[in-house]
Amino acid sequence: MAFSFFRKKQGDVAGQVDFDHLPRHIAIILDGNGRWAKRRGLPRTAGHRAGSENFRTIATYCRDIGIQYLTVYAFSTENWKRPKDEVETIMGLLKKYLLEAIDTMERDNVRLHFMGDLSVLTPELQDLAAQCNAISARLTGCLCSICINYGGRAEIVHAAQSFANDCLTGAVKPGDLTEETFENYLYSGHIPSPDLLIRPGGEQRLSNFLLWQCAYSEFYFTPVLWPDFSKRELLKAIANYQHRSRRFGGV
Ligand code: IPE
Ligand code: IPE
Numbered sequence: 001m002a003f004s005f006f007r008k009k010q011g012d013v014a015g016q017v018d019f020d021h022l023p024r025h026i027a028i029i030l031d032g033n034g035r036w037a038k039r040r041g042l043p044r045t046a047g048h049r050a051g052s053e054n055f056r057t058i059a060t061y062c063r064d065i066g067i068q069y070l071t072v073y074a075f076s077t078e079n080w081k082r083p084k085d086e087v088e089t090i091m092g093l094l095k096k097y098l099l100e101a102i103d104t105m106e107r108d109n110v111r112l113h114f115m116g117d118l119s120v121l122t123p124e125l126q127d128l129a130a131q132c133n134a135i136s137a138r139l140t141g142c143l144c145s146i147c148i149n150y151g152g153r154a155e156i157v158h159a160a161q162s163f164a165n166d167c168l169t170g171a172v173k174p175g176d177l178t179e180e181t182f183e184n185y186l187y188s189g190h191i192p193s194p195d196l197l198i199r200p201g202g203e204q205r206l207s208n209f210l211l212w213q214c215a216y217s218e219f220y221f222t223p224v225l226w227p228d229f230s231k232r233e234l235l236k237a238i239a240n241y242q243h244r245s246r247r248f249g250g251v
């Protein structure tokens with residue numbers, strides 16, 4: 001099998017995963033960076049650095065085993081409340097990640113997509129995100145969506161405003177709105193809903209993530225902090241998901 005190398009490396013846990021029926025779309029709330037640092041007597045910013053490194057590892061692994069869509073919550077509309085130096089560190093890590101992605105995504109065949117209101121980011125960050133989008137348009141591989149300045153409620157309000165504007169121009173009528181047409185106004189319009197939503201870090205809440213899209217997602221919570229969330233932990237989550245019965249309201 002093409003991915004046997006990646007499977008073998010994770011040993012016993014890999015044996016519990018059916019690699020031919022992986023979730024098509026995995027979403028992850030990248031939580032627990034601050035506590036990871038605190039436990040080591042380090043500043044919270046060190047936790048964000050470790051979390052950012054781990055994101056690289058897990059995103060690459062998702063691509064290797066054949067996950068088609070990965071969506072991660074990196075910075076929420078509420079995270080601006082944090083101390084200025086912490087926000088600046090996170091934005092600095094984002095810049096570093098985007099610069100590296102511009103150099104490597106073509107070789108790796110990983111598409112990057114951004115969800116959230118990027119208009120409040122610096123012009124430099126917006127430009128780097130636009131460069132990633134342009135490269136992604138030429139690629140076909142795993143689609144990795146990074147949610148920045150993202151809030152599920154803000155996304156729904158933004159979609160409603162866009163639809164109302166299209167009504168004003170006469171492009172559509174209010175009666176045209178269905179669940180399917182509304183989805184096209186969301187940041188995730190062209191992406192299927194997540195099959196599996198993972199939240200490391202011990203909290204059992206959505207914190208305003210993908211409110212519309214998670215209507216029928218399977219949730220997996222673990223106390224493992226995001227910087228410690230390894231490939232093995234990902235496989236454990238997938239194995240757990242594969243034992244669920246998804247009924248979508250049926251029998
Ligand atoms: C997640 O880790 C990263 C962001 C929200 C940007 P946290 O910084 O929330 O870590 P904890 O929850 O305080 O441990
Ligand atoms: C959710 O984590 C947001 C991200 C991981 C980007 P938070 O740490 O902000 O969530 P709360 O405050 O515990 O709900």
Ligand code: MG
Pocket residue numbers: 031032033201
């Ligand atoms: Mg947190």
